[in-house]
Amino acid sequence: MNFQQRKRLIVQTVEERGSVDVRDLADLLQTSEMTVRRDLVQLAAAGLLYRTRGGAMKVSLATDSHRFANKTAVNSERKDYICQLAAQEIQEGDIIFMDCGSTVFRLCQFIRNKRITVVTNSLPVVAELLSSDVSINLVGGEIDKERQAVHGLIAEEHIGRYRADRAFIGIDGISLQNGLSANSEKEASITMAVARQTEKVYLLCDSSKLETDKYLSFAPLSLFDVLITDTEANPDIVAAYRQAGVTLVN
Structure with a gap:
């Protein structure tokens, strides 16, 4: 699976779940956690998601991640x-x-x-x-x-x-x-x-x-x-x- 395919699946998963960790993404994409981390760095730089310790979350949630709703x-x-x-x-x-x-x-x-x-x-x-x-x-x-x-x-x-x-x-x-x-x-x-x-x-x-x-x-x-x-x-x-x-x- 190339980067563009991984990118589409990562962004889709983050949007659906709100947040996701590296291990789950690696299982989903059938790739290494190191590759997932590299992908997250690029996607975060493009503003498509927000990196967290151990994973990523939707940008809309990250702007106020402690709000209860x-x-x-x-x-x-x-x-x-x-x-x-x-x-x-x-x-x-x-x-x-x-x-x-x-x-x-x-x-x-x-x-x-x-x-x-x-x-x-x-x-x-x-x-x-x-x-x-x-x-x-x-x-x-x-x-x-x-x-x-x-x-x-x-x-x-x-x-x-x-x-x-x-x-x-x-x-x-x-x-x-x-x-x-x-x-x-x-x-x-x-x-x-x-x-x-x-x-x-x-x-x-x-x-x-x-x-x-x-x-x-x-x-x-x-x-x-x-x-x-x-x-x-x-x-x-x-x-x-x-x-x-x-x-x-x-």
């Missing part, structure tokens, strides 16, 4: 699949934590008719569930306008007053070697606070985040009880996680 739209089909599996774990009468992750937000559509209580620091989750059968407990504290979420010491103290049957949390990166990682200390501290107050922690993680490390490594794999991902996860990586003792559902 953009993050929610990336890999939406994978996220919905993960959340359908997660919803099956929730029982009537449960008290659950939901963090401000874009994957966790998509769980809302599958729990609207459940008589449960949701404790959350996510403003979009609250807005989505206001007209549902769900009872809502909004965590108090300072609002991060970009993330549309509540963070900070007061938020962590609020979470510490409650106990939940289950927690559903997102993550920016996860790897067997370095555990869980985040793009900011704020989100890492909320995740830790939630995990301390929960009987069973579910990590909702689309397959693009498996074996990736972000800015801040903050917890071992033992922080969560179940990892739920999608069917596009690399079978070798899935096997390695299970061999390491991780309960993985996909």
Whole structure:
């Protein structure tokens, strides 16, 4: 496959998925990761995509990559699949934590008719569930306008007053070697606070985040009880996680 053919497929894939990593592109194009990286450099220089650590994303998302609506739209089909599996774990009468992750937000559509209580620091989750059968407990504290979420010491103290049957949390990166990682200390501290107050922690993680490390490594794999991902996860990586003792559902 020549460069023009690869270029067309790379740009098409990035447009469809919002973001994609080098490994996935190499598999799709049946070429080496080194070739993909060279192609991404040229395509980024031409303004056709935005290079990220380990891959590329749509330019329209990169201009404001932390806006919640953009993050929610990336890999939406994978996220919905993960959340359908997660919803099956929730029982009537449960008290659950939901963090401000874009994957966790998509769980809302599958729990609207459940008589449960949701404790959350996510403003979009609250807005989505206001007209549902769900009872809502909004965590108090300072609002991060970009993330549309509540963070900070007061938020962590609020979470510490409650106990939940289950927690559903997102993550920016996860790897067997370095555990869980985040793009900011704020989100890492909320995740830790939630995990301390929960009987069973579910990590909702689309397959693009498996074996990736972000800015801040903050917890071992033992922080969560179940990892739920999608069917596009690399079978070798899935096997390695299970061999390491991780309960993985996909």
